Amino acid sequence: MNPIHGIGSASRQGMKTPLLICLRLTCLIGAFVLVSGWAAAPAAAAEPVADSDYHQRLSDLEAYVNNVARPSGEASRIPGPGPGHNAWQMTSTALVIFMTLPGLALFYGGLVRRKNVLSVLAQCMGIAGLVTILWWAIGYSLTFSGGNAFIGDTAAAFLQGVSAHATGAGYYWISDLMWAMFQLSFAIITPALIVGAIAERMKFSAVLLFTALWMFAVYFPFAHMVWSTTGLMAGPLNPDAAIKAIDFAGGTVVHMTSGWSALALCLILGPRRGYGKEAMPPHSMVLCMVGTGMLWVGWYGFNAGSALGADGIAANAFATTTLAAATAGFAWAMAEWVTRGHPSVLGFCSGIVGGLVVITPGAGFVSPSAAVGIGLLAGVVPYFAVAYLKKWLGYDDALDTFGVHGVGGTMGAILTGVFANAEVNPVVGPLKEGLVIEQLKSVGLAIVWSVLATVVIAYLVKAVIGLRPSPEVERQGLDQAEHGEEGYIA
Secondary structure: OOHHHHHHHHHHHHHHHHHHHHHHHHHHHHHHHHHHHHHHHHHHHOOOOOHHHHHHHHHHHHHHHHOOOOOOOOOOOOOOOOHHHHHHHHHHHHHHHHHHHHHHHHHHHHHOOHHHHHHHHHHHHHHHHHHHHHHHHHHHHHHHOOOOOOOOOOOOHHHOOOOOOOEOOOOOOOEHHHHHHHHHHHHHHHHHHHHHHHOOOOOHHHHHHHHHHHHHHHHHHHHHHHHOOOOOOOOOOOOOOOOOOOOOOOHHHHHHHHHHHHHHHHHHHOOOOOEOOEOOOOOOHHHHHHHHHHHHHHHHHHHHHHHOOOOHHHHHHHHHHHHHHHHHHHHHHHHHHHHHOOOOHHHHHHHHHHHHHHHHHHOOOOOHHHHHHHHHHHHHHHHHHHHHHHHHHOOOOOOOHHHHHHHHHHHHHHHHHHHOOOOOOHHHHHHOOOHHHHHHHHHHHHHHHHHHHHHHHHHHHHHHOOOOOOHHHHHHOHHHHHHOOOOOOO
16 A cells, blocks of 8 residues: 555544634635625725726727727826736847847857857947947937938937836837837847848947948938838828838838948958858858847747737737748748758758848738748748859858848838738728839838948948958957957867
């Protein structure tokens, strides 16, 4: 016999009396509580709630659940952020920051040679710190505070008037301060993407100076033009927008500006020493794959977070992001298998990122089935840009920022105009007619503006402090020369 069962059987009789006493006491206490509640009921009824008050509370709750505006003309009983939607916004912000640190840093870090791995990590961290300070000081204000069709004003400098307890700056139920932090996470990753084109051959000081100037010349204006209520290209937000384009999560603002700027900068910078003459394979596909996984997970904050609430639009963006990324990763690897004889891990990783890039502008506007088609194109078109276009034109886009983000972002903006569906998102309805033309206008402006601004900034930085390290430093590797450290110690 199991000794535990033996102990239990022998002790049951001894436990019987105390158990009955406990049950009787519990019943008496319960009865007392019930009687007390009945006695107190008339006192509670002495302060009835007005019907209008009930109506206001229900209206507030309905607005919160549906993630729409509070009833107009009445003082809300829920004046601050809605806890569920605001919690999703905080989570999304953390996910987008996670995309850069460590996601993008590891993705890029694995693709460079081991002597330059720390330089890429340092550039990503340096950009994160610099952009955060700029955003706090003036960037948020220039992006979202008043102004004209091209740029905001300085009324919200140093986040003046941006309260954690107020709502409305971004959306109905999220904190104004959380909105500012969410948009900061986008501002951080955009210039960090450019690092991929100039990896292994640009001075750290030059990267920081270029980034600071580029934020004012390119990012702040474009984020304002696309996502501000007074913006030139803010179709859903500005009835007077000259270009009524749509961009759900940053196809134009993030990927096109960084991708086309990356192309211009790498052409001005010139190729890496030995490029085309010696092999420059990734030093760690393991790091690259880990970084890819982090980017994919973080991208849910990027795309689904851009719904600005935990609602059906967010769910659609989550689904389309998943479908496009998985489909593009598979399509890229299959295209590589057909043309090169093997599906590589790098191909899967590049395809996944390509799918994420291309679906970004349409994630909350297109259907899941459309996302699969977009994913197929995202796996094939950027693949040929990376595998063949770069070789034909002879530019050294070291980690394929232009091939993936420039080409992919451009294609995504156009495809968004083709597949945007009012049944998925009602804001598409009034804009659908002629939307492809409007998207083409926004694409053209993004390309011209980004390239011209980058050319001016790059030559200015070159004249002031220089762009490249010495040939000796470049041969030795940037880690030791610029940061005094090594990524790996044998």
